[in-house]
Amino acid sequence: MYAYIKGKLVEKNPAFVILDNNGIGYLINISINTYTKIQNETDVKLHVHQQITEDAHTFYGFAEESEKQLFQQLISVSGVGCSTARMILSAMQASDIQQAIVNENVSVLEKVKGIGPKTAKRMILELKDKMMKMGDGKGVQPSSFAHNNIRTEALNALMALGFSRVQADASIQKAMKNTPSVNTVEALIKEALRTM
Numbered sequence: 001m002y003a004y005i006k007g008k009l010v011e012k013n014p015a016f017v018i019l020d021n022n023g024i025g026y027l028i029n030i031s032i033n034t035y036t037k038i039q040n041e042t043d044v045k046l047h048v049h050q051q052i053t054e055d056a057h058t059f060y061g062f063a064e065e066s067e068k069q070l071f072q073q074l075i076s077v078s079g080v081g082c083s084t085a086r087m088i089l090s091a092m093q094a095s096d097i098q099q100a101i102v103n104e105n106v107s108v109l110e111k112v113k114g115i116g117p118k119t120a121k122r123m124i125l126e127l128k129d130k131m132m133k134m135g136d137g138k139g140v141q142p143s144s145f146a147h148n149n150i151r152t153e154a155l156n157a158l159m160a161l162g163f164s165r166v167q168a169d170a171s172i173q174k175a176m177k178n179t180p181s182v183n184t185v186e187a188l189i190k191e192a193l194r195t196m
Contacts, residue, residue: 005061006045012038014090014166017061019046028061029082031071031089036166037063051082060086070094077119077126084114090165096151098131108152151176154188163196171195 005028007021014035019026028046030038038044046061047068060082062068067089074085074097088097091112100108101124109120151172158168175182175191182188 002048002050002059004045004047005059006043008043009038009041017044017046019044019061026059028059029086030061031067031086032091032165032169033067033089033093034061034063036170039166049082058082067094070097073127073130074123077123079119079122087114088112092152101127101131104128108149111152150183150185150188153185154192157185157189158192167196168192 005019005021005026007019007026009017010020010025011018012035014030014032016027016029017038019028028048030046034046038046044063046063047065048062049060049068049071051058051060060071062071071082071085071089074080074088075082080088088109092100092108096108099105104124106117106120106124109115109123110117115123154172155165155168158171159165163171171192172188174195175188178195179187179191182191
């Protein structure tokens with residue numbers, strides 16, 4: 001079992017990277033969150049999960065160990081495979097996924113392609129307690145979801161304006177960091193557009 005692979009990025013796009021490690025090229029599937037974190041890097045260390053099936057050995061790579069752990073939690077749910085888990089991690093930030101599960105917010109989880117109401121409810125049922133214990137021991141606590149909804153709406157609006165998900169997400173993160181007091185969709189979009 002592989003824990004991580006470290007090497008030179010030979011090719012990268014939002015779906016996968018090819019990582020050269022001592023002359024061996026590893027094709028590793030990634031989420032958009034990981035792509036955002038490594039897009040300006042040339043040498044990286046990716047925490048990997050290996051899926052072994054009858055006809056393939058497939059790697060899934062993550063910029064952070066915490067994202068890998070969340071991925072492994074997601075695929076432990078019946079009906080959530082590796083491709084679906086990667087889709088979830090590409091559609092939402094890890095913290096948003098955890099909050100949606102802890103807050104039993106089915107509608108947020110259902111927005112992800114491939115997740116229906118039954119799967120969303122199963123994720124909540126099987127993962128809520130685990131999400132509350134993950135990370136630093138304090139885990140994720142139930143809270144108001146308003147801030148995350150503002151972020152999601154702003155992201156969708158920017159994408160509707162023609163920006164890529166990666167570009168929109170990066171500018172929103174920058175805007176939220178620069179102006180943490182922002183509390184409306186309109187204000188966040190304006191702030192995000194200023195950072196582009």
